[in-house]
Amino acid sequence: MSCILHLDSSSRGSRSISRALTKEFVARWLQIHPGDRVTYRDVGQYPVPPVDEAWIAASFSKSEDLAPELASALSVSDELIDELLIADRYVFGIPMYNFSISANFKAYIDQIVRVNRTFTSDWQGLVKNKKMLIITTRGGSYSDASSNQLDFQEPYLRTVFEFIGITDITFIHAENLTMGDESRQQSLREAHIAIQNLVAIW
Template sequence: MTHILHLDSSPRGSRSVSRSLTKEFVAGWLQSHPSDRITYRDIGKYPVPPVDEAWIAASFSKSEPLASELTNALRVSDELIDELLIADRYVFGIPMYNFSVPANFKAYIDQIVRVERTFTPNWQGLVTNKKMLIITTRGGSYFNAPSSKQLDFQEPYLRAIFEFVGITDITFIHAENLTMGDEARERSLTTARTAIQSLISAW
């Protein structure tokens, strides 16, 4: 039995394209793998807090055990990391905001990228033998023109940060041109949905 962590980060609710695409993948996956387990995390509707001074103090503290206030400062981080580590695979929906990731997803990253939990002091990733699917949604296109590629800080960042913690088997499906007219939008969504169906069979 495979355990999948399904995470959505769009705050748009039912109007979100990234949510609809991750939902489509998970529904299709469960049709083929009905015994698999899904854990769902919605940081668009329920954002995680950004790290603060207490979090930093607790994360780098050498004291064992931690004082109660420091333990409390890491409570959300511990929950999110435990959830990440117990899963075998990940399906994340992440819209592009200003050429990168939404602030709520950056807050999630800052909570889970933690020394001694997801990487070692020597920068060795501890989240290994996992697979990840990231479905992004974008208003324009970042595949072809060099000038456009240079503005894509989303995929390079996501690939780098997850590889840093040990997740190296990462697949991206980009639904692009969503604000470039109905024809371009539908063409891109069709391509993304075809990729989703193909991945369900091959993943």
């Protein structure tokens, strides 16, 4: 039995395409693996706090030296990291905002990328033997040579998750979602097919 962390980061609710696609993948997965356990996290509708001065001071202090107020500053980070470490697989829905990621998801990353919890002081990742699926939604196309220089989303996500040790990462990009109905529908068809294919082998 595996544990899946299913995370959505879209600020949209029922109109979110990334939410619909991650939900589809998890539902198909559970049909094949009904014994697996899913933990759900929604940082789009329920954002986590950004790091602050107390968080930084606490994260670079020895745990036995932490004053109560500094220990409290790490409580959200501890919860998120524990959730991350327990999971075997990750299914993340991450829309592209302004060529990159949302502020809400960046706040989540800042909470989980933490020395001595997810990486060591000599920059070795501690989150090992995991699988990650990232489903993105994008208004235009950023996968070909003429436009991929504008894609600050996938390169950043690969870098930050590989930094903490997650190297088995698959992307499904639903692109051209604002480029007219025909392009939109074609991209969604391709995303659905990619989801069906991946569920069978992931």
